[in-house]
Amino acid sequence: MNYFHFPLEEWTNRFVNDWLLPNMSGFFDKISSLLSALVDGVTYLLTVVPAEIIVLILLFLSWKFAGKGMALFTLIGTIFIGSVDLWVEAMQTFSIVIVSTFISIIIGVPVGILTALNRTMDSIVRPILDFMQTLPSFVYLIPAILLFGLGNVPAVIATFIFAAPPAVRMTALGIRQVPNDVIEASKAFGTTSKQLLFKVQVPLAMPTIMAGVNQSIMLALSMAVVASMIGAPGLGTTVLTGISTVNVGLGLTGGLAIVVLAILLDRITQKLGQK
Incomplete structure (x- = not known):
């Protein structure tokens, strides 16, 4: 079947090594510094504030938007995370997740509105979204590591690419x-x-837009284990350490903590969209 040779690998490596990195490294360094400061700031805020205050805030949000049953689950889930000493990791x-979802919203919602109102924009964006959603998540890690190194920043970039398409698609669907x-x-x-647009279409489309935000959050959480492979704390x-050391208990503990966060964020954003 090898009728001709298509040197895509050579062209890609030559483009990255000979042009992209020498000419755009400063630009990527600025993005990396900005995202690093943003993630570090949010992490510092969440870890410096006493856990009891964060739990009370989550309890209030759960009770306000999802009911008493969800508030009870939030209390039990947060107590579980604290009891297994994974609060900081959570x-x-x-x-x-917050930073990745925030970027997905501020970029995805306007792009979704444009695609809903402009057919040319829709014809351009749709194949890009298809590419982003069908490309295996591990493939995102290669350019993320190459351009941004290891740590939180490439994790945010890879998570954003993976989680942004639902925000764009659901926003466009809601407007239409x-x-x-x-x-x-x-x-x-x-x-x-x-x-x-802002007083009729967007308010009426808000439940659908919030459904897209909900899906973006879920996809961002699903990237938590994958992002740990490139140095994201x-x-x-925790799950990756459990896998690498064949520590079933550690892997289960980290996995259950992720499940608690996923259910908590899912229920609150679902009910918030319905409100």
């Missing part, structure tokens, strides 16, 4: 699903394009 993972009669009625009352490192 907050490290939480900080990566706004009923035409509502749009026509709004135009009949003299609304401008800006008012139509947190619960993923």
